[in-house]
Amino acid sequence: MxxxxxxxxxxxxxxxxxxxxxxxxxxxxxxxxxxxxTPIDVQKTPAPIPNVxxxxxxxxxxxxxxxxxxxxxxxxxQVDLKVNKCMSCHSxxxxxxxxxxxxxxxHYMNRDGNFLAEVSPRRYFCNQCHVPQRETDELxxxxxxxxNTLMKEKQAAKAEKH
Amino acid sequence: xxxxxxxxxxTLRKPSVHFSLGFLVVGGFIAGIxxxxxxxxxxxxxxxxxxxxxxxxxxxxxxxxxxxxIHFTNRSGVRATCPDCHVPHKWTDKIARKMQASKEVxxxxxxxxxxxxxxEAKRRHLAENEWTRLKANDSLECRNCHNxxxxxxxxxxxxxxxxxxxxxxxxEKTCIDCHKGIAHELPDMTGxxxx
Numbered sequence: 001m002x003x004x005x006x007x008x009x010x011x012x013x014x015x016x017x018x019x020x021x022x023x024x025x026x027x028x029x030x031x032x033x034x035x036x037x038t039p040i041d042v043q044k045t046p047a048p049i050p051n052v053x054x055x056x057x058x059x060x061x062x063x064x065x066x067x068x069x070x071x072x073x074x075x076x077x078q079v080d081l082k083v084n085k086c087m088s089c090h091s092x093x094x095x096x097x098x099x100x101x102x103x104x105x106x107h108y109m110n111r112d113g114n115f116l117a118e119v120s121p122r123r124y125f126c127n128q129c130h131v132p133q134r135e136t137d138e139l140x141x142x143x144x145x146x147x148n149t150l151m152k153e154k155q156a157a158k159a160e161k162h
Numbered sequence: 163x164x165x166x167x168x169x170x171x172x173t174l175r176k177p178s179v180h181f182s183l184g185f186l187v188v189g190g191f192i193a194g195i196x197x198x199x200x201x202x203x204x205x206x207x208x209x210x211x212x213x214x215x216x217x218x219x220x221x222x223x224x225x226x227x228x229x230x231x232i233h234f235t236n237r238s239g240v241r242a243t244c245p246d247c248h249v250p251h252k253w254t255d256k257i258a259r260k261m262q263a264s265k266e267v268x269x270x271x272x273x274x275x276x277x278x279x280x281x282e283a284k285r286r287h288l289a290e291n292e293w294t295r296l297k298a299n300d301s302l303e304c305r306n307c308h309n310x311x312x313x314x315x316x317x318x319x320x321x322x323x324x325x326x327x328x329x330x331x332x333x334e335k336t337c338i339d340c341h342k343g344i345a346h347e348l349p350d351m352t353g354x355x356x357x
Contacts, residue, residue, distance in 0.1 A: 073319075076230065076231055082351065083348045088356060094356070098325075099324060
């Protein structure tokens with residue numbers, strides 16, 4: 001008896017593996033949109049590089065801890081040991097002239113939570129966390145769901161039950 | 163030596179016995195034109211980008227850096243060359259700048275700026291010279307190409323439009339106040355106003 005159960009589960013497992021890998025491979029084709037199923041021995045003509053979005057309109061943050069997207073172009077904005085171009089607009093004492101939002105106070109905190117006079121070394125290289133966007137459609141569909149939407153759905157489901 | 167100079171002086175002072183006054187006047191005039199033309203031609207030759215970057219310091223540092231910027235390639239296909247930004251158009255200003263530049267050439271020949279490290283060490287100083295010059299002439303070289311009167315603010319980005327329609331329009335600020343590092347890497351900016 002036990003043996004037959006074992007055989008059954010083995011068979012099921014094999015079926016499961018085969019199906020998942022089949023799904024994964026057919027899905028894999030969709031992900032490779034950059035090549036658009038061009039044969040392997042053919043060089044695809046590269047698509048034009050889309051422009052950087054320079055709308056100056058602040059973007060929504062998808063969750064409270066998200067580093068906001070940069071709504072302007074940053075071509076040749078120098079950030080190295082010598083200068084930080086971003087801080088020439090975003091530092092505390094430059095915001096009046098530049099009318100840019102000040103980097104939040106977290107940028108002046110070290111990891112122990114103490115406030116420093118200058119931007120904290122771990123926040124110095126802005127582009128580690130902040131990026132501009134390009135005017136183009138996403139290659140892969142984004143299925144991210146905002147937590148507010150999740151909460152609303154849950155509440156709606158609850159209300160329906162009652 | 164002193165005798166020789168005196169003798170030369172006398173010859174120069176003596177009225178000419180061999181040539182007519184007319185010949186001397188016309189000849190002098192023609193020689194003047196040739197000299198003047200030659201001088202300006204030499205000046206023009208030294209006013210090309212090839213001349214500027216014939217010296218390796220300029221090719222390895224400023225030129226390589228310029229290549230990545232908007233003034234090298236852009237959708238309009240207008241190239242700003244070194245003299246466009248660094249050499250004044252007015253003749254007197256041009257001569258003055260050339261005299262200054264010859265100091266930089268001197269620096270090259272006698273090895274004060276002959277390595278990237280030395281260039282880097284001098285960069286702040288050299289940059290400051292340019293900032294002072296452009297500040298003093300209200301960014302004339304920029305304005306040779308970018309004319310404020312014809313800037314269409316509605317076609318500019320919000321950030322640009324906001325700054326241009328306020329501090330720039332009022333004359334309180336000039337291009338170089340806000341656009342430092344437009345063509346090259348910046349030096350260490352500690353202590354520079356606005357950084």
